[in-house]
Each structure stands twice: as structure tokens, then as C-alpha cells.
Amino acid sequence: MKKKYIISLLFVLSVFILNSCGDSAVKMGTAKNPYNIIWYTIGTSQKDLAMVQAKANEYLREKIGVELDITIIDWANYDQKMSMITMSGQNYDLAFTCSWTNNYINQANRGAFYPLNKLLDEYGQGIKKVLNPYFLSGPKVKGELYAIPCNKEVAQQQVVRITDNFMKELGFKLSDFKKYEGLNTLRSLEPYLKAVSENKKMHNDGVIPFSIWKTIDYLLPDQTYIFGNSGLPGAVVLRKDNYKIVNQWETKEFQEYLSLYHEYYKKGYIPKNAALQDDGNSITMSEKMGCDTAQYQPFADVSWSLSAGYKIVSFPVFKPIITDSSVTGAMIGMSINARRPDLNMKFLNLLNTDVYLRNLLNYGIEGIHYEKTGPNRIKYLPAHNNYIMADFTLGNLFITYLLPGDPDDKWAKFEKWNASAIPSQILGFHMNINPIEAVLAAVVNKTQQYNADLMTGTVDPKVVLPKYMEALKVAGVDKLLAEMQRQLDVWVKKNKSK
């Protein structure tokens, strides 16, 4: 019996050893012996991926001696799958990462990604040239960049969207509303909201004056939130050289917003089930939206109108702000286990600067998936349906071809808008949640209970807010804020005292 055990043990061990026998990656990187880049990205699986990949490999083999092995993981499963892959130490080279899935900050803090500062200097000169500088400085974690952001809009800006037909029908103009004034902007909406709710025909059609739902990106006062717009406590009022952490729910500005929402709710502008509604998309799509709020980027009005099938216009509530979450919206990270970081970096550099490669991966093969109608303008062919990629996940957007309907100066406008954005004074500060995870979980629990009710105006903040604050205290919010302040102070000392 014992002998058998030993034999089976030996067998298992030998499998381990055989498995871990590495190959010599050092010699790879030539056209004859290309290095295979295993790249996980997000999207939906595409029929023609293999075809496009083969075409890209032909080009890449000659150019820098690498080949791609792309795996597209579905939107919803990406987070879970990537955490499995990183936790189990599986080999890969590149992976999509950002603030909303496969969380960049957490993965970088955990040491899952390869530090890129040195590589960027050595092989990434092209990236440095084309990317907005805030993209390279903002996402640094402890002074080190761990992923290359995709060049796109660098800031976020909240706007109010209005259905153009309704606005005209009720005799309003865009100039009737105040712009860039936050709370006042929101207040200036009231006459319009009133007109919509009192209009008999619209009322009968079920038009909702102010469409808000549970998962909407709530319109919040002009502060920088440590955890993005999730409503988790921890914010810094947007002012130069202000590094004091506050609980936004306790600030006057924030409470004024809540009161205003509650007022709108009582007047019937906000739907009764707003705090329970998971999705407002169907309201927008069926042209029942008086107005709502959204994140803007140049030409968003056009694309919103195109996909909804009727004209939508918008006006800004705030100036565009560059924040942590806006610079980590879409990035490509390199695994700490990547065998040839230099070749990976060479590839990333090419992805951000090489027009042919970038468009090949984005739109597919010319003559099969699209045809050219101008020097940098294309038209889809029917086979496009077999190769639809999420363009913002694949590197520099500003060198992709234009589609019918896009203005000639599309990317120039983007760059101009990017240049007009104001960086938050704490851009580049990332909270490390590891030391305070238990408290954070308790706080998150409480916010889930109260946030939606308060932010949709469903409950009276005068009554509920004190209860909420009490519950947060019990959950340990003071500890969380103190830890935040401590980390921020350290960061300020390091980065701002020059």
C-alpha cells in the first residue's frame, strides 16, 4: 500500500516539474522566432477575431518579432475571470484594466502588474508623445505607472440632457438654463420641469420630467470623491491647495443638492420608483425623458441622438475635471509574470502610434470589414458584424479612422476639450484600501442601504440624513476618513512640497 502512495506522489510531482520547465523566451523576438503575447481584453467574442489576428501577426512578426494571442472575455465576466487568472498566477502578458472592472488601483497595489516607468523611457517614446500628459502622471501608484491608458477624453464633465422636441414644444431654449453653475444650473431647470409635468399630453404619454434611476451616475457637487461617484464617504472640496478630507454627506453643498432633489421628488418631477429602478435606458429609448444627467465627451449629443432615434441636446453643469477615475477609464496593464516586458512595451508603443495596426485591430481588414472613403475615413461593409470591438479598450483612439457622420475635426476637438479640462488638486492620489478593508465593507453596507433613497430625493434628507450619519458612525466611518487623511497627508508631502 505504501509503495503505491509513493508512486502516485511521484507521478504528481513529475507532472509539476514537467509543467514548470520553462522555455527560453530570451531568444525570442525575431521574425523567425516570434514572442507570443497573451492578451486578455474585454468585449464580446467575435467570429472574425482569428482572421484579423492572423493579419496583425503577419505585420507584427516582421516589425517587432511578436505575435498576438487575443482572448476576449465578456463584459460581465471579465472582473471575476481576471481575478481568478491573477490570483492563480496564470501566465499572461497584457490585460485590460480600469476603474470599473479588473480594478487598476487594487491590482497595482496587489503587485499584479509590471512597473512601467523604466520601460516607458526605453521603448515607449511614442506613447509619451501622443498621450495627454495627465494620462501618464495621474494613474501613478506610489510614483510608478502600471498600465498604459488609452488616449481618449481625459476628464469627466456632467451635463443635463434634454429631449429637444419637448424643449421646443414648451417654448424653452438652451440659453434659458444656467451653465457651469452646479446647484444653480439644477435650479434653473425648474420652470422646464414644471412645464413638462403640467403638460396634459406629455403627462398622458408618461413622460418623466426628470429621469433618475438607482444606478445613474448621480449629479454631485463640485468635489473630488476618493471613491468616484459611488457615494462612499470621503471627498475633498475642489479648491487649490485644499487637502482636507471631509465626509461629503455632512457638507452644506451636498445637503443642498439632496434637499433640491427631494423638492423635485415631492413636486412629482422625479419618478416615484426612482430608487428601485435599475435602468433608465428604456425611458431614454422610448422618448419619455424630459431630461436626465450624463457624462459628456465631445460630440456626445450627436451619438446620443443617433442611437436613441430622436434629437437630444445637452448643457454642462460643471467644467470638465480630470480625476482619478477619469484617467483610469480604460487602460492596458502588463502582467508581473510577463516573460518579455520589453517586447510587450514595444507592442504597446506600436498600438498607440501605428495607424495601420491600430485600425486593423479596431475595424478589421480593409476590403472585408470596411472600405476607405477618404484618407482617414471609412465605411462599414456587411462583414463588419463579424468583427465589432470596443474601440476604447484598444489603445490610442485619436488615430482611428472616422466613420460616416463624424466631423473632420473630431479628434482635434477631443484634444482641445482635453486641454481645457482642470485637474483636481489630488489627481494621482490613490487610496490603498488594504489596511482598512473591514471598516470599508461595513461602510459600503450602510451606503447601499441609504444612498439611492437620498440621491433620488425619495426620502426627506432632514429626517433620514441624521439617521444615516449615525449608522455610518457606528460602522466606523471616522476610522475610514482618518486613514484617508493619513494617506493623503503622506502623498501631499511627497508630491506637492516641491
Next chain:
Amino acid sequence: MIVRKKSKRKPTDISRTSNVTLSIIVGIVAVVCIYPIILMFMISLSAEKSIVMNGFNFFPAHYSLEAYRYLFKIGSQLLTSYMITIIVTVGGTILSVCLITLYAYGISRDDFKYRKFFTFFALFPLLFNAGFVATYLINSQLLGFTNSFLGLIIPLAISPFLILIMRTYFKTTIPSALIEAARIDGAGEFRIFYKIVVPLSKPGIATISLLQAVAYWNDWWDPLLYIDKPSMTPVQLMLQKTQANMQFIINNSSSMSTNSIELLKHMPTQTAIFAILVLATIPILCTYPFFQKYVVSGMTVGGVKD
């Protein structure tokens, strides 16, 4: 006539009023059970527009076959997925029923020396296991389950719970005298097993086959872990993916800083998801009647007799 009818009643029959009330109650329960399935079918026949306008409705304002037309459009993927699911269900069920019955039969025999150890060996993971990161690590790195049928079949092949059921079943329905008699007649262990034990255990085997077939048919978790390639994606995973993707994009549209409606445009509509759901549910529903007569006896056996 009324008198004659009355006299026809047997003494064990229930009275007419209770018969009617009971029938109504059972009828309501039956309707409640079947309602969601019919609703699912009706939604798949609705026009997308009427869902957007009025939500899910038993009698939609407009009917449309658009959803099924969409299924034809993605036909090749759907067909592949269907093939994968069928292969996995049939292959997996056969394999796992073989493994489970053999294992359970072994530990049900009192004259098997290591019976205690192997019972413990099967039941231990029911209470303690290493968690799924370790499982994933072993299965994907060491055993190479990624993108292969192994990853779809092996993880579900042995179920400690079903081993327990079968062991009890063998213990209670196969008298050891029968096995001794067979041995005296000159039968070897294997002949005893498939000539005597298996035919006598049909209800039990049918029960675990059904349970395993349903488990394989409905499994999307293991494919989610081990399958990335569309050519190996079973129906349930395909369904889960389309449904979850849509939800994910809607929920994250603001942070994705792109026009999410543009992304949603290329995804199946709500009605199409329900059409896939219809196709994913119907076949497994159809297998129930075949197994039913065994299942009842198989489930009630175990611990009751003897």
C-alpha cells in the same frame, strides 16, 4: 340516474365538494408553476417596442417573430453551443452515472475491506474543500481543462451527495443473500454487478441520471471558468453572457465613458434572450416525463425500508 351514480362511488372515494376544492387548489398550484414558462414564451413572441413601452406582458400589444429571426442570424453559434451542451450532457451523464454507481456499490458492500476509508474519502470534500481558487489553479494549470471537454465534464462528474443516495439504495434494495447466491452460481464480481445489481437498481440509477443530466444541462459556472472560446461555449453560458453583458453595460455606462447605447445596439434584444431561454429550457423539460415514473420511487427509497 343520480342514485345510480351515487352508488357507484367507492367507500374510499372523497366527497364531491372536497374533490372539487382540492382540484381547484392543485389546479392553481399547477398554473402558478407553469405561468413563468408560458410568460417566457409569450415575451419571446413580443415586439421589442412593446416591451420597452409597457414592460413584460402576458398579452403583448404587438407580436413579432423578430427574436427567432435573430436566432437564425446567429444560428451557427447557437448550433455549436447546442451541440456542445448535448455532448456534455449525454457524455457527462453516462460517465458520471458509471462512476457514481460503481463507487457507491463498492462502499455499499459490507465485505469490502476499505469501505470506511472510501466513504470518508468521498464525503470529506462535502464538508471541507480548498475553495475555488485552488480548484481553478489545479484544473487550469496542472490538468489543462481550459477550453476542452474535460473542463465541462470532469468537475461535475462525481457528486458525494448522489454517491450517498446510491449507497443507501444498494444497501436497502439488494439483499446480501442475493449476491451470495449469485456467487454460488459461479458469477464473478462484474457479472454480479451488471447482471443482478444494475437491473434491480433501475429506479435509483434513473434518478441520479436525471439529476446529473439536469446539472450538466444547466451548468454555466464551470464553462465560465474554463471556456474562453466561442466554439466551446455551451448554451447556458451563452445565455448567461448575453444577459449579464447587457446589465453590466447599462450599469457601468457612465464610467465606461463611451456611448453605451452604441455597444448595446449589437447585442441581442430582450426578446431574443427570451427566445434563447425557450430553446434552452424546452429540451430538458421534455426529458422529465421519461424519467418521472422511476424518479418518485427512486427518491422515496433510502432509509425507509428495512
